[in-house]
Amino acid sequence: MANYDLKNEVNDKYSLRGRVFQKLREDILSGKYKEHEELKEVAIGEELGVSRTPVREAFRQLELEGLIQIVPNKGAYVTGITAKDVKDIYMIRSLLEGLCARLATEKITKEQMEEMEENIYLAEFHASKGHMDQMAELDNRFHDILYEACDSKMLEHTLKDYHQYVLRVRQKTLATNTRGRASNDEHRQIMEAIKAGDADRAEQLANKHMLNAYDNMVKNGLTEIYGEEAK
Amino acid sequence: MANYDLKNEVNDKYSLRGRVFQKLREDILSGKYKEHEELKEVAIGEELGVSRTPVREAFRQLELEGLIQIVPNKGAYVTGITAKDVKDIYMIRSLLEGLCARLATEKITKEQMEEMEENIYLAEFHASKGHMDQMAELDNRFHDILYEACDSKMLEHTLKDYHQYVLRVRQKTLATNTRGRASNDEHRQIMEAIKAGDADRAEQLANKHMLNAYDNMVKNGLTEIYGEEAK
DNA sequence: TTCCGTATAATTGTATACAATCATACCATT
DNA sequence: AATGGTATGATTGTATACAATTATACGGAA
Numbered sequence: 001m002a003n004y005d006l007k008n009e010v011n012d013k014y015s016l017r018g019r020v021f022q023k024l025r026e027d028i029l030s031g032k033y034k035e036h037e038e039l040k041e042v043a044i045g046e047e048l049g050v051s052r053t054p055v056r057e058a059f060r061q062l063e064l065e066g067l068i069q070i071v072p073n074k075g076a077y078v079t080g081i082t083a084k085d086v087k088d089i090y091m092i093r094s095l096l097e098g099l100c101a102r103l104a105t106e107k108i109t110k111e112q113m114e115e116m117e118e119n120i121y122l123a124e125f126h127a128s129k130g131h132m133d134q135m136a137e138l139d140n141r142f143h144d145i146l147y148e149a150c151d152s153k154m155l156e157h158t159l160k161d162y163h164q165y166v167l168r169v170r171q172k173t174l175a176t177n178t179r180g181r182a183s184n185d186e187h188r189q190i191m192e193a194i195k196a197g198d199a200d201r202a203e204q205l206a207n208k209h210m211l212n213a214y215d216n217m218v219k220n221g222l223t224e225i226y227g228e229e230a231k
Numbered sequence: 232m233a234n235y236d237l238k239n240e241v242n243d244k245y246s247l248r249g250r251v252f253q254k255l256r257e258d259i260l261s262g263k264y265k266e267h268e269e270l271k272e273v274a275i276g277e278e279l280g281v282s283r284t285p286v287r288e289a290f291r292q293l294e295l296e297g298l299i300q301i302v303p304n305k306g307a308y309v310t311g312i313t314a315k316d317v318k319d320i321y322m323i324r325s326l327l328e329g330l331c332a333r334l335a336t337e338k339i340t341k342e343q344m345e346e347m348e349e350n351i352y353l354a355e356f357h358a359s360k361g362h363m364d365q366m367a368e369l370d371n372r373f374h375d376i377l378y379e380a381c382d383s384k385m386l387e388h389t390l391k392d393y394h395q396y397v398l399r400v401r402q403k404t405l406a407t408n409t410r411g412r413a414s415n416d417e418h419r420q421i422m423e424a425i426k427a428g429d430a431d432r433a434e435q436l437a438n439k440h441m442l443n444a445y446d447n448m449v450k451n452g453l454t455e456i457y458g459e460e461a462k
Numbered sequence: 463t464t465c466c467g468t469a470t471a472a473t474t475g476t477a478t479a480c481a482a483t484c485a486t487a488c489c490a491t492t
Numbered sequence: 493a494a495t496g497g498t499a500t501g502a503t504t505g506t507a508t509a510c511a512a513t514t515a516t517a518c519g520g521a522a
Contacts (some may be wrong), residue, residue, distance in 0.1 A: 015303055042487070049476045060291035072246060073483050073504055088385040095326045154319040158389065247506070271473070282507045304474055304513050
């Protein structure tokens with residue numbers, strides 16, 4: 001839990017620490033740095049042409065986002081996500097996305113509602129064309145809209161944390177076209193429930209949406225890459 | 232989300248950064264540094280006899296714990312909790328403590344069960360004696376045991392974050408003797424449900440326990456100190 | 463008076479030097 | 493050969509100097 005001022009993320013783009021942070025974040029999420037790999041301050045500093053100081057501070061931020069783990073006097077290691085972690089995250093997200101959808105039903109603004117509708121419309125278009133990258137992007141954005149719409153910065157922050165945490169896994173899941181379309185349908189149903197002002201139904205649907213996403217992941221065996229199967 | 236290796240907290244006791252971190256954490260939670268107060272690197276460094284570097288790093292950790300907020304090129308400010316935040320946190324905790332209790336029903340070890348029973352026994356003793364400090368301590372510990380017992384480091388970490396976040400508010404709530412006893416009773420019921428292996432009931436009770444705690448806070452007007460009333 | 467701009471001070475951002483700690487390799491001893 | 497200890501190198505921890513940025517105060521112009 002931390003950094004509730006999201007405007008900082010913008011400001012940070014212009015500081016060295018911010019740039020180092022973003023670069024490392026991207027490299028970890030893209031898989032350049034693998035799990036349990038050690039990140040050395042000098043090596044990364046030299047690679048990016050900065051001193052150790054901003055690198056060290058970027059490390060603290062990455063730890064804050066759960067992407068690395070710092071062991072005192074030893075080093076910084078890329079965080080490993082076990083299958084059990086992924087399972088737990090989806091269990092937690094199921095509850096919280098449900099709560100989020102319920103709150104959003106009352107709090108969503110007209111602009112957010114319109115963006116959500118547009119998002120779903122676009123997603124269906126890209127699904128029919130088989131544009132996987134765009135679909136993944138739109139899926140991320142759908143959830144972000146929902147998080148913002150619930151009008152709770154505590155809930156929004158927690159959900160964004162978890163969302164980002166499973167990004168590495170989730171990207172691959174959506175690559176299966178059938179799940180992509182099913183996911184879109186579920187988004188549409190959630191959106192319609194919110195639009196109709198049916199908070200209970202929105203909560204229930206968002207709940208199920210997460211469980212379905214996890215079931216699909218397990219079915220495709222996509223959690224195994226993170227170690228042993230969740231028990 | 233961050234710092235999943237709790238052993239670091241122990242190691243950090245022996246580093247300057249760790250000591251600065253602990254000191255500031257204590258001072259913020261105890262109210263020495265008030266909300267929105269600015270923390271200056273040099274001033275704190277001089278006060279503790281260290282340079283700016285460990286102070287800066289401690290700041291990053293405090294931000295990680297949500298106790299301060301760092302604004303680039305400006306400063307570090309003690310995080311303000313609004314009444315709305317407190318309300319949202321209890322709403323979220325209600326769901327997650329429920330999930331935690333449910334999971335704990337299956338995963339709790341014999342040792343944890345025994346500590347939990349002992350905790351409740353002791354709490355009732357101190358309640359009868361009017362020992363408020365001990366009761367607050369035991370209340371914290373009860374929840375920590377529950378978090379550990381659920382056997383999910385993701386859930387445990389999130390709950391500990393939120394728990395700590397409302398510590399400043401919660402301390403005061405328990406000061407009312409009647410709520411202290413009611414809280415103990417609820418702990419006992421949760422414990423008994425877990426012991427009986429009734430996961431559904433444990434979840435439901437933990438759920439209600441949080442909502443009751445929040446209701447009591449509102450009733451006593453204790454959230455108003457954090458700004459306007461939650462709407 | 464009010465507003466704007468500039469100068470100055472205070473504060474954070476970054477680089478770098480040095481200290482402390484940890485990992486490794488090698489040698490001596492058993 | 494196995495074990496233990498010491499020396500060496502690598503890496504992180506800390507202090508400090510300097511740069512960049514921001515806040516404040518002051519003075520002049522409208």
